[in-house]
Amino acid sequence: MSQSVKETTLQISGMTCAACAVRIEKGLKKLDGVEEANVNLALERSSIKFDPAVTNVSALENKVRDLGYEVVTEKSEFDISGMTCAACSTRVEKGLNKLEGISSANVNLALERATVEYNPSIISKTDIIKKVEALGYGAHLKQDESKQEAADHRQQEVERQTGKFIFSAILSLPLLWAMVGHFSFTAFIYVPDMFMNPWVQFALATPVQFVIGKQFYVGAYKALKNKSANMDVLVALGTSAAYFYSLYLSFASIGGNAHTVELYYETSAVLITLIILGKLFEARAKGRSSEAIKKLMGLQAKTAVIERDGLEQEVSLDEVIVGDIIHVKPGEKIPVDGIIVEGQSAIDESMLTGESVPVDKKFDDEVIGSTINKNGFIKIKATKVGKDTALAQIIKVVEEAQGSKAPIQRLADQISGIFVPIVVGIALITFLIWYFMVVPGDFAEALEKMIAVLVIACPCALGLATPTSIMAGSGRAAEFGILFKGGEHLEMTHRINSVILDKTGTVTNGKPVLTDVFPTDSFVEAEFLSLVGSAEKQSEHPLAEAIVAGIKEQGIELKDVQSFEAIPGFGIKATVEGKDLLVGTRKLMNKYEISISDSLEKMDTLEREGKTAMLVAVDGKFAGMVAVADTIKETSKAAVKRLKDMGLDVIMITGDNQQTAKSIAAQVGIDHVIAEVLPEGKADEVKKLQAEGKKVAMVGDGINDAPALAVADIGMAIGTGTDVAMEAADITLIRGDLNSIADAIFMSKKTIKNIKQNLFWALAYNSLGIPIAAVGFLAPWLAGAAMAFSSVSVVLNALRLQKVKL
Amino acid sequence: MIKKWTIAGIVYLLLVIGGYGIYTTTFQPDTTPYMEEKNH
Structure with missing residues (x-):
């Protein structure tokens, strides 16, 4: 991928099934300059990588609209101050319209107000305010809006679908009532004469068919325009066939006894009602599966009290700079x-x-x-502030993970993409077989079987199976401080069979303390420590920090350093008050040919105690040693046992020498130790294990472990999420606790199992449903109910992941 | 939104029922044969 590639996210509405998502992906990929496009049906979001030199965000948005879907934008109003004439308002307007991510900006001079429609995933309110300020004017979010919660378009969708469902239910119930009169076993139920009248039925079914059912016609038209077919096509075809055939019979009955005609208005109306009910449940469940993000967002403070111009003032979070x-x-x-x-x-x-x-x-x-x-x-x-805060970064990682696709999903997408045309074919064959062979000449009977096939075959459940599980699984994991970076990592984690733990900061607290000081006879301890402390002050290594902190505690003054060089994996080299200092490992001393034979015995003793001894040489002569010891995390031992119980091979890797490493490993119960490894060597060790056919997870604190984290099948970074670790690793464990590793693997296993269940049920449902409908054992309205039920059951199964206890 | 659709549904249903009522009282179509057949 070239350097100039940019990434953007578009919120898309109007998608109904996996086929829609596939279509948008394909459409976007066909655009010049688009390198990658990923559409997530459950999140209704698309992430696109593109070359800004060739295309831009508005072109992408237009393409999505061309394909027949809507790009969701946000609208905000800003109070603008400092405008004096029409030229000013034009300037602000032009300036804003040039910004990437802004669909339209209108400035009203008289009201001193700018109305901006923008894509919130590309540009924030703060960015807009900054731009106006850069143009030389003042800008504030309109007062009442800053306090108002952003309206959730998903919530609106739920309300709209609920309204539509109630409307169509009110009109469909009388039709359903009339239908029971047709069955011999329910003929005893009283049916008002009125509801048997074909024109009353027509009057009731028509608004359902065209007002409520409009969304299916529109969806089907858009799909067909783009030379593809989706669930809307199936629903529109099925219900239209029932409706128009009934209309034809209604006309044909004029003059005769209208009441004796068998009509199918109720089939189309009840079908639409049930499908809307299914969509309603689905919208609700989708809302619940993104709860994790809402929880995280809810953590944010809404306002801040800031000090500006010597005054305290409460401002919205957007305005803090x-x-x-x-x-x-x-x-x-x-x-x-x-x-x-x-x-x-x-x-x-x-x-x-x-x-x-x-x-x-x-x-x-x-x-x-x-x-x-x-x-x-x-x-x-x-x-x-804004997008850069730790919480915003965490939210971003979780959102991206929820929006990403697990490889397992590609299969589902492919299947549902070719599903619809095949189903239409099967439905036609069903009709022909029934009309010419089973019940020759009975158009109504054959039509009914065809409608049932069209309706039962809808692949919605298949499209929802994977994304809902990924969302629920990664969301639940996030609540326990486990951030998966993407669906593929969530899928990979359960295959792990070896876990490599970095020692410092992972198994141990990573905060060592100075424990022993042994200067040679030619040095006074205070002077010795002053030299060592001064040199180590320059280093950012945790061991160096421990030494400096220990020395400072004793009230020893540190000196100026003339030169300093860190030699990774060996130690440091520095010049303090004209003296050349070396502080580090045996290897460092060997490298500079310094004799350390006298100190080896003492060093061995310290290392057996699990301490890290550092040798010091001044002006080319051995001057003594200092020892530091790291403390083991309280939870490490139990966590290692848990990993072993899960059948995993647990390995500890460290730059420390064998003895120190083994001592620490023994304390936490790890048998397999790889010691004296340089930072770049860690990646090689990971590769070695991979060459043996093992699936390796590397767990480290992310800075010196970065290459190994990247090479491993799964890299897990331990950290608060504020550092580089989150960039380097596939999973971030916000809790420092090693139990999170087992939790992550457990969560991955649960999620994959859930996805497999979903895919199995969705596929089994479709493949069993079609023959049953074709043979004629399934009334169309029953097929509609079954279809709605299948989508709902898949989503509910995925939601079980939210209850998983770790 | 929900209220709007509910009211619209009920009003429309009442209009259809009312319309049918007005139609039958005005034109009095003979539905006896069917009802006899159904109640038989």
């Missing part, structure tokens, strides 16, 4: 990511890390947006 000083009272949510500039407090970060004990934070400490300030008044300086 980097550098703002924000006041956070005890009990309040911290609105955005930032650093504390005044005060101290305990911060509850459980919503992001799962860690229930509040963390003490003081001046200069980082705080994360949406965490709760427990007990002290603090002022923070905003460092990340």
